[in-house]
Amino acid sequence: MPDAALLTIEGVDKTFGGGRTLLGADRPAVHAVQDVSLDVRPGETLGVVGESGCGKSTLARMIVGLDRPTGGRITFDGRDLAAEAGRDLRRLSRDVQYVFQDPVASLNPRKTIRTILEAPLKHLTDLDAAGRRKRLEELMNAVNLAPGFLDRYPHEFSGGQAQRIGIARALAADPKLIVLDEPVSALDVSVQAQVLNILDDLKDRFGLTYVFISHDLSVVESVSDRVAVMYFGRIVEVGPARAVFGRPRHPYTHLLLNSAPAPGRKSLIPEDAETELPDPYNPPPGCPFFARCPRGTDICTSAMPPLEAAPDDARHRAACYHPHGEAAP
Numbered sequence: 039m040p041d042a043a044l045l046t047i048e049g050v051d052k053t054f055g056g057g058r059t060l061l062g063a064d065r066p067a068v069h070a071v072q073d074v075s076l077d078v079r080p081g082e083t084l085g086v087v088g089e090s091g092c093g094k095s096t097l098a099r100m101i102v103g104l105d106r107p108t109g110g111r112i113t114f115d116g117r118d119l120a121a122e123a124g125r126d127l128r129r130l131s132r133d134v135q136y137v138f139q140d141p142v143a144s145l146n147p148r149k150t151i152r153t154i155l156e157a158p159l160k161h162l163t164d165l166d167a168a169g170r171r172k173r174l175e176e177l178m179n180a181v182n183l184a185p186g187f188l189d190r191y192p193h194e195f196s197g198g199q200a201q202r203i204g205i206a207r208a209l210a211a212d213p214k215l216i217v218l219d220e221p222v223s224a225l226d227v228s229v230q231a232q233v234l235n236i237l238d239d240l241k242d243r244f245g246l247t248y249v250f251i252s253h254d255l256s257v258v259e260s261v262s263d264r265v266a267v268m269y270f271g272r273i274v275e276v277g278p279a280r281a282v283f284g285r286p287r288h289p290y291t292h293l294l295l296n297s298a299p300a301p302g303r304k305s306l307i308p309e310d311a312e313t314e315l316p317d318p319y320n321p322p323p324g325c326p327f328f329a330r331c332p333r334g335t336d337i338c339t340s341a342m343p344p345l346e347a348a349p350d351d352a353r354h355r356a357a358c359y360h361p362h363g364e365a366a367p
């Protein structure tokens with residue numbers, strides 16, 4: 039019997055803009071995230087991969103409550119994120135934490151590390167001053183930084199150290215789920231490995247669950263149990279990492295993987311004109327990948343294909359009328 043989901047995302051949409059200006063003109067709307075449904079089970083790492091602008095950060099921000107969905111529902115441990123208030127909201131903010139992409143920019147330059155790490159302890163836990171002091175030392179040790187660094191300022195740290203502090207801040211309130219939004223993209227490759235090792239170690243040690251967002255295929259492949267591939271605001275493929283990387287079904291996933299063949303896969307999602315995304319203000323009808331797709335036929339322009347399971351693996355789903363592994367069109 040599989041564990042119940044810790045996080046459930048059901049038919050979530052996020053639109054920016056829309057409506058009318060003060061003078062009555064239509065204001066264009068961008069559908070940043072469209073009809074996204076995902077489950078994350080306790081203890082797993084769900085990788086979310088896709089090109090710049092596909093809606094990864096918007097999805098992340100909604101999971102941690104920084105943005106509200108325009109439609110659909112996000113529940114954590116059975117609690118509806120949008121409906122929580124007061125004590126329950128405080129509890130929810132403890133349980134779900136966020137690590138940002140740019141480690142140095144995410145730390146207030148005028149505050150010491152002690153002040154930065156103490157803030158969530160003060161707001162989200164009932165620890166007294168002595169308890170907080172002890173916890174601060176534990177947090178620094180957990181991310182392999184000497185507690186002596188607590189009285190320094192963010193600019194005194196390298197990018198990798200700063201990201202370890204960002205991770206310590208996320209850990210401070212003893213969360214269950216951490217959303218990591220491109221946590222190593224700003225770091226040198228050698229430093230990336232260190233930070234990924236620490237994340238892996240912390241996950242086991244504290245029984246954490248991760249949503250790991252990245253445009254870097256090699257990183258997602260190395261950390262994920264399951265992977266969701268996003269394109270133009272939608273999930274186009276989702277399944278066990280081994281299946282998605284080994285037997286990709288959606289032509290977009292094929293394109294991504296072919297652009298960066300293993301081994302030594304790098305962040306090679308193509309960025310030339312040929313691979314341009316559709317205009318988000320004027321989305322095409324049907325499948326948004328049609329214009330780039332070698333397998334497209336008339337049906338693809340009629341309606342967005344639903345996410346359907348592979349004949350041999352119910353967990354491996356793709357939103358395509360002509361997925362690889364089935365008869366070619």
Ligand SMILES: Nc1ncnc2c1ncn2[C@@H]1O[C@H](COP(=O)(O)OP(=O)(O)OP(=O)(O)O)[C@@H](O)[C@H]1O
Pocket residue numbers: 054055068069070088089090091092093094095096097253318
């Ligand atoms: N606050 C906002 N107002 C208007 N449009 C937005 C806003 N935030 C995001 N968007 C638009 O929504 C779409 C998805 O953006 P998002 O940042 O979620 O993508 P992403 O995959 O995280 O990209 P990146 O890796 O470049 O951050 C883009 O078209 C973006 O321009």
